[in-house]
Amino acid sequence: MSLLTVRQQIVACERCDRLRAYCRQIAREKKAAHRQDVYWGKPVPGFGDPRARLLVLGLAPAAHGANRTGRVFTGDGSGDFLMRAMHRAGFANIPTSRRVDDGLELRGAYIAAAVRCAPPDNKPTPQELHRCQPHLEAEVATLSRLSVVVALGKIAFDAWWRVMAAKGVAIRPRPAFAHGARCDVDGWPTVIASYHPSR
Structure with missing residues (x-):
């Protein structure tokens, strides 16, 4: 299947x-600072270079960030924080992520x-995580x-291990999330755990 x-x-x-209703509600009600914007209000796909060597995996779209703009880590402080770091590391051509038409391009990196x-409250249910997992795997x-x-945060960290399990890689015990932890599995990408940049 193509990207x-x-x-x-x-x-x-x-x-x-529940998630679809919440996204639509946020898109209708809007935040005062964005009342003139047309909110995306739909599920948000990943963004970046299809030939990426680096995957940055977050939790979920921000209600008034990616749910508004339609691009992951775009339109909020987390996106700007992440893009400054990615720009310094040479993965992003500009240090900000404000709108889908801002000219941001990722080189060698993909964000999902x-x-x-x-x-709601940045807390997906276990069932919602389970239903969304096939999108990440695809x-x-x-x-x-x-x-x-x-992996930015424990939820993203755990989602990555589920991707590996779906591919038949059983790691016992599963590594625990810890900021700065590095996990190497033969034949698989190195996993680095980090706190999520949200405020």
Whole structure:
């Protein structure tokens, strides 16, 4: 399956009634600072270079960030923090991520999320994580050059281990999340755990 097809399937997803209702509600009600904006209000696919060697995996779209803009880690402080770091490391051509038409391009990196719809209070249910997992697995399957995964937060960290389990890689015991932890598994990308940059 192509990355374009995976992205189209993600955007069309209606698997989680609670998340879809919440995203639509946020898109209607809007934040005062963004009341003139047309909110995306749909599931958010990953973004970046299809030939990426680095995958940055987050939790979920921010209600007034990616749920508004339609691009992961875009339109909020977390996105700006992440893009400054990615720009310094040479993965992003500009140090900000404000709008889908801002000219941001990633080189050698791809950004995705464990959940594709903004969850209330940034807390997806276990069932929502389970229903969204096939999207992450499908996206990862198209990224054949990955050598490093940076998991931002415990939910993203755990989602990555589920990707590996779905591919038949059973790691016992599963590594525990700890900021700065590095996990190497033969034949798989190195996993680096990090706190999530949200405020």
